[in-house]
Amino acid sequence: MVAEMKAEQIGQAARTDMQLVVPSRPVLRRGVRLRRAGDAVVLDGADRAQVFSGAFAREGLVPLAEACDGSRDHAEIAQKAGFAESTVYKCLALLWSAGAIEEAPEAGAAGPGGLPADDSPWAVFLSRLGNSTGANPSWTRAVARLAARSVRLEGDDALVSAAQRALREVCPLSDGAGPPPADELTVFFETAASAPPLAATEERCRRDGRPLLRMRADARTVIVGPYVDLSITPCLDCGRHGEAELSGELPAPLSDLVAGLAAHHITALLAQAAISHLPSDSTVVDLSTLSTAPRPSTVRPGCPRCSFTRGPVAPQAPAGAVYEASVAMPPRAFLAPRDHQAHYYVANQRLQSQFKDWPSRAHTTLPAPDLSVLAASERHDPSRGEAPLTLDALGLVLKIAFGIKDEETTPERVKRWTAASGNIGSTTAYVLLRDDRVLPAGVYAYAQESHTLAALSHQAPPGDAPCELVITGDLKKVMTKYGTFGFRLVFLDAGCNLAAAREVAQQLGLGFAARPDWDDSDLAQVLGTTPADEPVAAVARLGGRA
Incomplete structure (x- = not known):
């Protein structure tokens, strides 16, 4: 399906819609480029294919984008490219909505081990996929988010070791010594052997008011989630309600796959620079076909931890509650301005x-x-x-x-x-x-x-x-x-x-x-x-x- 958007329309909307924020000193995202292709201009490297058509796109869009080097504001770009500032604003709004530009890096930004080089794979990943949510004005803000949060890995030893290898240059990892930071994220890898301590971990996180991400793996499936933060989500028991019993141990060769899935979603949660179904849903991954199925996290009526109703806990959440959870807006901290742009598709x-x-x-x-x-x-x-x-x-x-x-x-x-x-x-x-x-x-x-x-x-x-x-x-x-x-x-x-x-x-x-x-x-x-x-x-x- 083709999603068409016009610069005139998105430019007008950006002046009044507070969820649309045009970069003040724009720069092309790392890993993307604009190129002429016949009568159109093509955006390569973004999270989805984009084609710009029309006379202005053919003649003016590439020069305008080349003027976006992060050192110029809108007036300076207009002077450099030879266009009216109002025209520049509309084009920048369109380029931002397409994932072509972002805000220039903030001065003094730093990440774990120092700020990555502009052309490093890590910087390119955060920049070009950062448009998945639009929650960060630039990739350096995503790095700063990662640097500010620590992650504690618990549960299955093999999976913990694999996840440590995947995350050690991404975000701070807690060694468990000393009092944990107030916003520390605990990730528990649940397998048949490691399942018993999960209850104590959940109780500690709930008591301390810290979030918990459960990763569950057995011989047939991997379940990413639920993410548990009682200020915005149901409890762990409600979030995992209805799951089948663990069916054997995870095959050893699949440890890196599970750790990779965990690393991706941890990065998405902390940096908000990649697509994730979290924090609202869990996803069940079939290890034989790699097919995925979403599972909304739903409060069971009567749950003593997260339900407003009192009495016996319902054996299962009503169908209406499951539907409401499946289509609910994400919590405010995880809102995706990019999704709001759908209002302006032609x-x-x-x-x-x-x-x-x-x-x-x-x-x-x-x-x-x-x-x-x-x-x-x-x-x-x-x-x-x-x-x-x-x-x-x-x-x-x-x-x-x-x-x-x-x-x-x-x-x-x-x-x-x-x-x-x-x-x-x-x-x-x-x-x-x-x-x-x-x-x-x-x-x-x-x-x-x-x-x-x-x-x-x-x-x-x-x-x-x-x-x-x-x-x-x-x-x-x-x-x-x-x-x-x-x-x-x-x-x-x-x-x-x-x-x-x-x-x-x-x-x-x-x-x-x-x-x-x-x-x-x-x-x-x-x-x-x-x-x-x-x-x-x-x-x-x-x-x-x-």
Whole structure:
């Protein structure tokens, strides 16, 4: 899949979005280069392939990048390259988002054994892969992070020795003598023989408030994690819940593989300069195929260490809790600004302007909304009883809860009346109408862009409300941008839709009540949808009893 981003757009965003930080004295990352390739410019050596197209990219991008040697600010680069400073800023924002540039090294930066040379493999690794998170302005900051944290290795002797060889020139290793630093990371290598002391190690780390990373290895699998820090993660018992028994000892030739996995993730945790599933998830690695499977760390209800509930510990975490853990945002200390850039991909920006239309169905145009009735002075007096449902009232409820602001919407940006995750519009409103005084009874879909109702069926399902709103999630649309996290956003958006519909209904004096339960299969049949692609997120009664 091609992810396209425009310099104009990311440049404008960088001036207002605090998660996008353009280097003030930029320098090319170690191990990367920009080169002409036909009508485009190619970025080599970054963590993913990048191609820059367009007239400016062909003629100006390479000279501009050559001026980024770490000694110049934006004005000096503009003077050197012969471009306007505003143009330079936009290009630098694009180059930063692509992983081509970083901040020039800080003066006086130092690491374990001194700062590595600019062209050393270690410096190149931290610089070119540092863009994986964007958490460090430069590779020297990653070195400083590593130098500031010590690591204690415990557990299986062979794995401890192998990990010491891998990490001795990377970060300080504790010898266990003297009081440990407050932020020391303990890594425990658990095997069938070394497992018994793990409980004491976990208790010590928990008592002292220090983090613990468990590495588990047997004859068939390696499990990286869980990472345990009770200020941000579940406890060890919850994090490893459901694991199979250890199946024999790790084959000796695989010790270096396990130590290498540990070294990578330790570096990622401390330096935040490489990709890691930690601290939120564990990963199970099959030693015969090297395939990996994620395992979210989830709190078990009733756990005395990390659950808010009290009582017996649940035999397993509920499916909903496992899902929530699998899509949860990382703790603040491990946020990845790079991930935030997905908002500005051209394809994701286009999602806001994609609307369902039902072109083969007959459409009824809803009355233009009369916004004046939403003034405080027009609020319905409850003592007068419920007002009757009318087409004007139904149209106003749908417009405010699901529609767009026509006067403020432009081809570049859609403006909505109600909050929507990523401004995508991940929900769809259906109307089950049983009151012929409003419209012929039937099932309708609300077309947001045209403010019309598309007739899906001329027979409404049985019910005691003159009108019901059914809110479904457009998973195919929202997951294009957010993946499985989109399922959660559907319900957040449905909640915003319900809240807006309720406020308008109360303002107009219409009866409104959210339904606590419904039959997904029955509603899917009525709407002609499938729960896998378009799950029902909310249902509400609108209007009085029929």
